[in-house]
Amino acid sequence: xxxxxxxxxxxxxxxxxxxxxxxxxxxxxxxxxxxxxxxxxxxxxxxxxxxxxxxxxxxxxxxxxxxxxxxxxxxxxxxxxxxxxxxxxxxxxxxxxxxxxxxxxxxxxxxxxxxxxxxxxxxxxxxxxxxxxxxx
Numbered sequence: 001x002x003x004x005x006x007x008x009x010x011x012x013x014x015x016x017x018x019x020x021x022x023x024x025x026x027x028x029x030x031x032x033x034x035x036x037x038x039x040x041x042x043x044x045x046x047x048x049x050x051x052x053x054x055x056x057x058x059x060x061x062x063x064x065x066x067x068x069x070x071x072x073x074x075x076x077x078x079x080x081x082x083x084x085x086x087x088x089x090x091x092x093x094x095x096x097x098x099x100x101x102x103x104x105x106x107x108x109x110x111x112x113x114x115x116x117x118x119x120x121x122x123x124x125x126x127x128x129x130x131x132x133x134x135x136x
Contacts, residue, residue: 008036009063016043018055027062027073032110035070039063042072042101046094053079054090068123070105072098 008031013020031039050058054076061073076091109116109127116125126134 008033008039012039012043012063015040016047018047018050018052019043019058020060025060025062025073029060029063030065031063032065034108034110034113034116035065035105037113038070038101038105038108039072042097045097046074049093049097050090058094065105065110068106068110068118068125070102072101074098 009024009029013022013024046058047055057077057079059075059077061075062071063073064071074094076087079087106118106125107116108114108125109130110125111130112127114127114129116127117131118125119131122134124134
């Protein structure tokens with residue numbers, strides 16, 4: 001497992017033990033400070049929809065920003081007891097939550113969490129204040 005130095009990841013591991021199982025994501029992860037509330041809300045929603053057996057099989061693989069959009073990669077370990085159709089439904093329900101959070105990240109300043117816009121040349125979502133301070 002990789003050493004996690006980003007302070008927000010250990011806080012999420014502690015806050016959501018059913019999702020992280022006391023371990024850092026498999027791949028290096030980092031969350032822009034303005035998106036921490038989005039990720040926390042996403043974890044609350046996922047944690048609330050999973051029963052204990054489902055949460056046991058859930059794994060956060062990576063959380064990051066890529067091309068000005070939140071990426072939250074996850075997987076479920078196989079469960080031979082559940083019909084494949086139920087596994088697909090569960091996976092799709094979590095995917096819809098992730099897609100919603102990722103969509104909201106495209107209009108959320110990644111520095112402060114305020115309303116933001118995607119820059120035309122720098123592929124960063126910034127609010128008006130942080131856009132001005134980022135100008136040369």
